[in-house]
Amino acid sequence: MLLSLPSLVLASSLALAAPPDSSEGWTPLFNGKDLTGWYTFLQQHGRDADPDKIITIEDGTIHLYKGVPDKTKVLMGYIGTEKEYGDYHLRLQYRWGTTKFEPRYALKKDAGLYYHITGPDAVWPRSLQYQIEETNVGDLIALFGMQLDTTIDPRTRDAKSPDYPTFLPADKGGEPRVLGLKGIDYQHRLAEVAERDGxxxxxxxxxxxxxxxLLNGRVVxxxxxxxxxxxxxxxxxxPLTKGRIALEIEAAELWFRNVEIRPAP
Incomplete structure (x- = not known):
């Protein structure tokens, strides 16, 4: 299922447009005090059980793995919304802590933002993902049957793990690609947008x-x-246009804050 050339050109022009005004219309998804409107799902414990206190709410933030010693073996999972959402503009802020844990201690610090979750809870769920991983923030991942049409830098089409095809708008020379189907399929983000310290x-x-x-105000x-x-x-x-949203918990100390949503522009 590939788009026609006019559709691809339209998509690329939208991708390069400036982000919408961010001054008003936002509704908090996370109230800064507790997980009202959310549930937790963790390996071994399932839904709404966190005996290891992986999740801490403090000072208006969600703090993952607070006080856990470096290299400790930990459980992973996510914090998901009770409701499904579609036609939205979502934003949040994150910053890394200093520690990371087994089974991912030898790998980059990693987390993410799942969206369009429509299947049963699982680690990891059927969804799309905004990757939050050191040096790869903004990557697009399609999990377990999710698909979409996109455009990529033709020089990266045959890239194999740990590299992947890289997004490039059609009007910059990007060629059509179908992302996803079985398993987990990755697409790198535009590398020209940097992740900041803090x-x-x-x-x-x-x-x-x-x-x-978008990462730090730019489409990636x-x-x-x-x-x-x-x-x-x-x-x-x-066609899939909505689903649950989830904050991924993946063996690295991390803070989330200012999780907000408003209707799509």
């Missing part, structure tokens, strides 16, 4: 079946015609 700004615009990733990834094609019975993709 707090970073993450945004997702999900409008209809289109999704856009984009896809259109979001759909789900059941890997067990492929060939009948269903």
């Amino acid at each position: 707090w970073n700004d993450v945004e997702i615009i999900a409008k209809g079946a289109e999704v856009t990733h 990834n984009r896809g259109v015609a979001v759909r789900f094609d059941d890997p067990a019975k492929p060939g009948s993709p269903v």
Whole structure:
């Protein structure tokens, strides 16, 4: 399912547009005091059970793995919204802590923002993901049957793990690509936008079946015609425009704050 050339050009022009005005219309998803409107899902413990106190609410932030000694073996999971959301502009801030843990101690610090979750809770869920990983913040990941159309730098089309095809708008020379189907499929973000020390700004615009990733105010990834094609019975993709949202917990100390949402522009 590839877009026509006019659709791809339109998508690329939208991807390069300035982000919408951020002065008003925002509603907090996280109230800064507790997880009202959210639930937790952790390995081994399942839903709404955190006996290891992986999640701490403090000073208006969500602090992951507070006080856990470096290299400790930990559980992973996410904090998900009770409701589904569609046609929205979502933003939040994150910053890294100093510690990371097994089973990912030898890897880069990692977390993420899941969205369009429509299946059962699992580690990890069927969804799209805004990757929050050192040097790869803004990567677009399609998990377990999720698909979308995008454009990539043709020089990266055949890249293999740990490298992946890299997003490039069509009007900058990007060529069509279908991201996703079975398993987990990755697409790198535009590397020209840097992750900052300290707090970073993450945004997702999900409008209809289109999704856009922004990092620190600049577009870094984009896809259109979001759909789900059941890997067990492929060939009948269903458009997907909404789902639950979740903050990923993946064996690195991290703070989230200012999790807000408003209607898509």
